[in-house]
Amino acid sequence: GAGVSQSPSNKVTEKGKDVELRCDPISGHTALYWYRQSLGQGLEFLIYFQGNSAPDKSGLPSDRFSAERTGGSVSTLTIQRTQQEDSAVYLCASSLGAKQETQYFGPGTRLLVL
Amino acid sequence: QKEVEQNSGPLSVPEGAIASLNCTYSDRGSQSFFWYRQYSGKSPELIMFIYSNGDKEDGRFTAQLNKASQYVSLLIRDSQPSDSATYLCAVNRQGNNRLAFGKGNQVVVIP
Numbered sequence: 399g400a401g402v403s404q405s406p407s408n409k410v411t412e413k414g415k416d417v418e419l420r421c422d423p424i425s426g427h428t429a430l431y432w433y434r435q436s437l438g439q440g441l442e443f444l445i446y447f448q449g450n451s452a453p454d455k456s457g458l459p460s461d462r463f464s465a466e467r468t469g470g471s472v473s474t475l476t477i478q479r480t481q482q483e484d485s486a487v488y489l490c491a492s493s494l495g496a497k498q499e500t501q502y503f504g505p506g507t508r509l510l511v512l
Numbered sequence: 513q514k515e516v517e518q519n520s521g522p523l524s525v526p527e528g529a530i531a532s533l534n535c536t537y538s539d540r541g542s543q544s545f546f547w548y549r550q551y552s553g554k555s556p557e558l559i560m561f562i563y564s565n566g567d568k569e570d571g572r573f574t575a576q577l578n579k580a581s582q583y584v585s586l587l588i589r590d591s592q593p594s595d596s597a598t599y600l601c602a603v604n605r606q607g608n609n610r611l612a613f614g615k616g617n618q619v620v621v622i623p
Contacts, residue, residue, distance in 0.1 A: 429609060440516075440600065441556070441613040448609065457610065489555055493609075500546065501611060503555040 400424070402504030404490050410510045411480055419475040419507045423492030430473050431493075431501060432465055436486040444488075447473060448495075480511045515539060516603050518614035526622050531588040533617045535601030538582070545577055545584045546602040549595075550616065556600055560586065591621045 403422045411417050423430050432444040443457040447467040458464070462480075467473040477484055487506045493499035517536050525531045533547075544563050548556035560575040562568045562584065568575045574587040584603075588595055598616040605612075 431610065433611075433613075438615075440615040441602075441611070443610040443612070446610055454610065499609075500558055500561055502558065503548075506555050 402490055402492050402502055404488075404504040404507050406507060407505060408508045408510075410512065412512055413482060414479055416476065416478045417480055417509065419477075419488050419490075419509070421473045421475070421490030421492075421504060423471065423473070423490070424502060426494065427492035427502075428470065428495050429493040429499065429501075430467055431491040432473070432475050433489045433491065434486045435489060435506075441489065444475070477509075480509075482511050485509055485511045514614075515612040516601055516614040518601050518617050520617050522618040522620060524620045524622055525591050527591060527593060529591050531591050531595065531619050531621070533586045533588075533599050533601075533619070535584045535586075535603075535614055536582055537584070537601075537603045537612075539603070539605050540579075540582065541605050542579075542582075542603045544604040545575070546604070546611065547573075547575060547584075547586045548600040548602060548613075550598045550600055552597075559599070588619070591619075593621045593623050595619060596621045 405420045430447045433441040446454040462478045465475045489506045490504045491501040493501045546561045547559045550556045562575040562577045572589045576585045600616045601614040602611040
């Protein structure tokens with residue numbers, strides 16, 4: 399795989415349910431980012447992982463949101479007790495390393511909370 | 513003040529003309545600057561990045577950076593219908609790896 403992959407591509411869920419979104423970064427990229435893009439809005443930073451360092455969680459909007467990255471590769475973003483305002487496109491990006499490296503985006507997961 | 517601002521509304525340009533997009537940022541510590549193109553329903557793709565003051569050209573695209581004025585722009589020469597998309601300005605502060613994005617500028621190239 400040459401690029402960042404994400405799954406599922408689309409997710410429809412009911413309010414109150416938990417969802418898990420997956421990101422597989424470009425092979426060899428040590429940095430991984432999650433962003434959210436709501437309709438008509440810019441990209442909003444959620445969380446950043448770099449190697450074995452503690453993640454930067456400063457963008458997570460509430461404690462219902464969490465993310466983990468296992469083995470320094472695949473990451474999972476979990477949203478618990480989803481709300482309608484969580485409906486958005488969740489984008490994952492990866493970069494070769496830290497320090498201002500160019501970020502490459504995956505195709506995103508479109509989440510709709512009914 | 514927003515971290516990254518792109519204030520212009522939708523930009524319509526005739527095919528072959530120059531499209532000019534502007535972006536301002538608030539943090540003087542910002543070190544790297546990116547322009548992404550996003551087609552409707554798709555994810556952002558990198559067009560240009562620039563780190564130093566001045567101009568950087570890549571094909572029909574030119575990025576211009578003025579750190580003193582906290583201003584970065586993107587010029588698209590010989591605009592093509594395939595350039596019709598939303599262009600996102602993104603800024604990365606030194607020591608902070610997250611990108612701050614503007615809301616984007618929609619460009620429509622009219623054949």
